Amino acid sequence: MSMTMSQKILAAHAQVDEVRSGQLIMADLDLVLGNDITAPVAIKEFAKFGVDSVFDPSKVALVPDHFTPNKDIKAAQQCKMMREFAAEKEIENYFEIGQMGIEHALLPEQGLVNSGDLIIGADSHTCTYGALGAFSTGVGSTDMAAGMATGKAWFKVPSALRFHLTGKFSPWVSGKDLILHIIGMIGVDGALYKSMEFTGPGVSSLSIDDRFTVCNMAIEAGAKNGIFPVDDTALAYLAEHCKRTPIVQKADDDAMYDATYEIDLSTIRPTVSFPHLPDNTRTIDEVGEVKIDQVVIGSCTNGRISDLRVAAKILDGKKVNPQVRTIVFPATQEIYLQAMEEGLLKIFVKAGAVVSTPTCGPCLGGHMGILAEGERAVATTNRNFVGRMGHVGSEVYLASPAVAAASALTGFITNPETIEEK
Amino acid sequence: MKAQGTAFRYGDNVDTDVIIPARYLNTSDPKELANHCMEDIDATFIQKVKQGDIMVADKNFGCGSSREHAPLAIKTAGISCVIAASFARIFYRNSINIGLPILECPEAAAGISAGDTISVEFSTGIITNETTKKSWSAEPFPPFIQKMIHADGLINYLKKEVLA
Numbered sequence: 130m131s132m133t134m135s136q137k138i139l140a141a142h143a144q145v146d147e148v149r150s151g152q153l154i155m156a157d158l159d160l161v162l163g164n165d166i167t168a169p170v171a172i173k174e175f176a177k178f179g180v181d182s183v184f185d186p187s188k189v190a191l192v193p194d195h196f197t198p199n200k201d202i203k204a205a206q207q208c209k210m211m212r213e214f215a216a217e218k219e220i221e222n223y224f225e226i227g228q229m230g231i232e233h234a235l236l237p238e239q240g241l242v243n244s245g246d247l248i249i250g251a252d253s254h255t256c257t258y259g260a261l262g263a264f265s266t267g268v269g270s271t272d273m274a275a276g277m278a279t280g281k282a283w284f285k286v287p288s289a290l291r292f293h294l295t296g297k298f299s300p301w302v303s304g305k306d307l308i309l310h311i312i313g314m315i316g317v318d319g320a321l322y323k324s325m326e327f328t329g330p331g332v333s334s335l336s337i338d339d340r341f342t343v344c345n346m347a348i349e350a351g352a353k354n355g356i357f358p359v360d361d362t363a364l365a366y367l368a369e370h371c372k373r374t375p376i377v378q379k380a381d382d383d384a385m386y387d388a389t390y391e392i393d394l395s396t397i398r399p400t401v402s403f404p405h406l407p408d409n410t411r412t413i414d415e416v417g418e419v420k421i422d423q424v425v426i427g428s429c430t431n432g433r434i435s436d437l438r439v440a441a442k443i444l445d446g447k448k449v450n451p452q453v454r455t456i457v458f459p460a461t462q463e464i465y466l467q468a469m470e471e472g473l474l475k476i477f478v479k480a481g482a483v484v485s486t487p488t489c490g491p492c493l494g495g496h497m498g499i500l501a502e503g504e505r506a507v508a509t510t511n512r513n514f515v516g517r518m519g520h521v522g523s524e525v526y527l528a529s530p531a532v533a534a535a536s537a538l539t540g541f542i543t544n545p546e547t548i549e550e551k
Numbered sequence: 552m553k554a555q556g557t558a559f560r561y562g563d564n565v566d567t568d569v570i571i572p573a574r575y576l577n578t579s580d581p582k583e584l585a586n587h588c589m590e591d592i593d594a595t596f597i598q599k600v601k602q603g604d605i606m607v608a609d610k611n612f613g614c615g616s617s618r619e620h621a622p623l624a625i626k627t628a629g630i631s632c633v634i635a636a637s638f639a640r641i642f643y644r645n646s647i648n649i650g651l652p653i654l655e656c657p658e659a660a661a662g663i664s665a666g667d668t669i670s671v672e673f674s675t676g677i678i679t680n681e682t683t684k685k686s687w688s689a690e691p692f693p694p695f696i697q698k699m700i701h702a703d704g705l706i707n708y709l710k711k712e713v714l715a
Binding site for chain 1: 564566568569572573574576577578579591592610611614615616617618619620622623637639640641644645648649693695696704705706709710713
């Protein structure tokens with residue numbers, strides 16, 4: 130057999146010894162996820178099945194995170210529909226405001242993701258959980274409905290691209306810079322329909338939060354999933370969060386890859402995606418003078434505690450540029466609390482930033498930081514499409530928390546290496 | 552089954568945020584969604600589109616979000632078929648699941664201009680540009696997906712195959 134790590138997980142869930150790329154399979158799901166935008170459509174489709182209950186109330190997760198706390202009456206109606214469905218179907222993993230967090234930070238934190246799992250979510254950034262060695266991928270609402278009813282989904286088995294990592298990041302360089310670099314290299318459809326598998330000695334130097342960020346943006350290269358090997362770092366995270374015994378799948382030594390990219394992490398520079406596609410990347414040394422109006426630090430890509438620590442380190446004892454609205458979104462309540470206990474929230478507020486409750490909010494132009502015509506934001510989010518954060522004439526520059534925080538201080542896209550620490 | 556209509560022509564990487572901007576996703580009503588379809592890159596699309604018209608684009612059509620609201624808005628706006636050089640995978644999957652016919656054919660995409668009259672024969676995958684009299688043959692769906700289309704979408708297919 131010569132299967133990739135992703136193929137091994139798919140084969141195990143289709144109860145077959147082997148799968149080949151291109152093969153269509155029906156596979157058993159460990160978790161089905163939806164949010165306040167996608168679940169209402171799925172709930173309507175679910176009704177068409179004519180079944181009374183979901184396949185397993187412990188394996189469905191519903192997270193109202195996009196337009197919450199409800200931004201308007203229509204959003205409130207959508208959330209109400211989801212809340213009532215969760216109660217009626219006795220969904221165990223429904224997270225009300227107060228327990229809620231941004232879904233892709235929340236689910237691993239709450240122990241709902243195990244290595245070796247097969248997970249679908251009606252949200253394109255469901256690919257995040259590959260950081261823990263799970264096969265997870267985004268689907269639409271009808272797939273979510275079918276998954277809730279049957280516990281199954283169909284998959285076309287993907288081939289894979291391998292990213293063989295060596296070396297270590299320089300200071301102020303993070304997982305965000307790595308994934309932006311990769312997307313810039315292969316393009317927004319560079320991994321279309323494929324797995325992105327990360328291997329090599331460089332993996333061990335990446336924190337679990339770096340890996341979440343890298344896998345989170347696999348979709349921005351068109352990938353079906355991104356996945357890391359299950360090493361000590363992943364096992365330590367799982368031991369802390371997930372009650373289940375880890376399942377460790379490994380790629381075969383003779384696994385076939387469509388291509389292998391060698392990446393020396395020490396050569397990665399802080400990287401920025403210019404409007405209006407994530408593959409429009411420049412290193413920080415090439416950005417030139419770009420004046421900004423807003424900084425957003427947060428999202429399912431970069432709203433974790435290590436992201437907030439990096440931002441706080443840069444902002445500590447300083448003031449943001451008065452012309453830059455700086456908005457920080459801890460991704461979950463636990464992260465919020467931890468940031469409070471570590472004194473990070475105080476640093477943000479004293480620096481003149483605002484700290485918001487967890488929400489997807491401005492990342493998708495929902496609420497809590499919408500841009501006017503002609504305005505520019507540096508955001509640690511994942512997409513910079515036309516109109517993504519507001520007016521069609523506004524611009525989003527994707528970057529790491531370090532670049533975003535440094536830029537908040539100066540009012541221009543700024544290299545964090547040039548900021549003097551307190 | 553045949554579709555015929557006027558081509559609306561778009562470029563590379565048409566993303567789900569321009570197909571249906573997130574600011575309108577506080578509803579799941581297909582008609583309301585359709586009213587805002589494509590408005591950020593083609594403000595007059597919804598006024599001009601007629602039932603049966605065809606959408607044509609270059610590579611990676613539908614990239615970005617998993618929102619099924621995107622193919623739903625296109626279908627409800629009256630588009631009978633989307634032809635592109637390539638599709639983003641979640642959009643492709645969602646379109647099949649909701650019954651919006653989509654065909655991957657780089658040659659046809661390259662040979663169609665805005666306003667051309669296009670006809671598509673779904674059983675054979677033959678795409679004809681009636682304006683220029685050129686035709687192309689799109690890759691047919693694999694049998695598994697044909698069965699799903701035959702069953703009128705994923706839900707009916709699964710009801711028959713899995714829950715029965």
